[in-house]
Amino acid sequence: MWDYLRYDDDGELWVNGLRVRDAARRYGTPLEIVDTTVVERRAAEWVALTQAVAGEAGYPGQLRYVYAAKANLASEITHAAYRSGWGAETSAIQDLEHLEWMVEHGLVSRDIRVVCNGFKLPAGCFGWPSTVSDATPAPGSAVDPVPAPDARTELLLPPGDDAPVRGMTYAEKIVALARAGWDITPVLDAGELDTFLDPTVPPMNVGVRLKFGPATSEAALDALVSRFGMSPAAVAETAGRIAASGHLTFTTLHAMVGSAEGIPIDAYVAAFALAGRIWADLRLAHPTLTELNTGGGMPPLGDAYDHRGFLAGLFRALAEASGAVGVPPPDVTFELGNLIAAESGFHVFKVLQRRVNHTPAPDGVSTWALIDGGLMAAIPDMLLIHKPFRILSVRHAHAPATRVRLGDLTCDSDGRYPPKAFADEPGIWLPDVPGDNYVVIQGVGAYQEILAGVRGAHHCGLLEAIELILERGADGVVRGRLMPRQTAADAARLLGYTAVAAHALARTRAPGLAAGG
């Protein structure tokens, strides 16, 4: 991470060309910094690294790259990935709407490669009616909304209808974009093929998702617990139906081992060797199959992980598996979110108070550093998957420091870092210097915001940080762009403090209580 972060001689932290204290003072805290030049850098570095390792290994397959936008759906991040030459991996119709918006605004080319994972179940499966339901509610069932002056807006009712009806499904949207000439490849899971077999669907490349994970034998794969993907036999059967369709071409097998963290590289590579063998067997039956999509799971390049060692093993394993049955090795697609987005995000909090509240155990941490935000919403993965985050002082890096626990402004005992689950973690270093200081939580650009929700209403009513986005213009100059801070009125609206709610709640008012108290 020291390729985009540095401390200067005065012990001040910089994120590329931004001195963090300057931003904290000018815009206030809590502050979120999003540096899209980090996205561009990691996108280019991953391409360079994979091409170099493939070149050294003499790997003949093409390498392809799509950004897994589920990691961070924000336009500044997706656009940074796409303008770095990466295609798009989507999980839902929402991603496709974003891509259409970018094409409409001339921000990406219509030729962008789109790979669609995520559930593409047929329209009839969903619980959102496609027409206004004519089913008769049970007598007394409180299904009909009581009219209020603005009820149509509040309940999102389309004018003239009694209930919301659904628009297109994800699968229907994929077909529509294929019809419009997009380079779009759905990766099909169980029960998803039928929509695409419809004879009105245009010619399309399709992939099939193998149920996969850290398994190294077919027996282990069979026992693997996962709700995604199909068994090798079901993939083969689906591939046969695709080939027989006449308009669909089976090009891709999707096999994602999962997060590489915590899996030794040898075991991770061994799982891809199994994927390679399954791919090669399918390729014998289907010469149209040219690609193995390896999914995501790569740790950020700033993490202590042997990316090069993994890639060398991957290319060796795939070449061996293909060579064993005499087929050319697959083109390899990397579908990465975390590696692209994680390092682009930073939370900056001010240290408001230091508090000693207990007698420490020998060598224990006694000082709380209270910060001006909410940790559970900022880095939910510290609680969900016990993910550690790097936390840095914004000032006085060269001064003597003490171990502290960060505590946030919620009333929840989990609003702290290190969290309780990190029992052996000694706390984070904070310089012993009086006066203002701030901390930066590094590596928050993937999954954290989308797990906690964007512009939500949060624990104890804490408001969202103001956001400073750093972008390199076409002239090469990096400039900042500010997203406004959430206000108390914004959060109140989300929580139903609206005119419509006031009208509705008035119906429940105890007799005798007049408006205005």
Ligand SMILES: Cc1ncc(COP(=O)(O)O)c(C=O)c1O
């Ligand atoms: C199918 C698929 N592809 C790619 C990714 C991206 O993974 P990562 O962010 O670890 O790169 C995920 C993440 O869940 C996924 O489910």
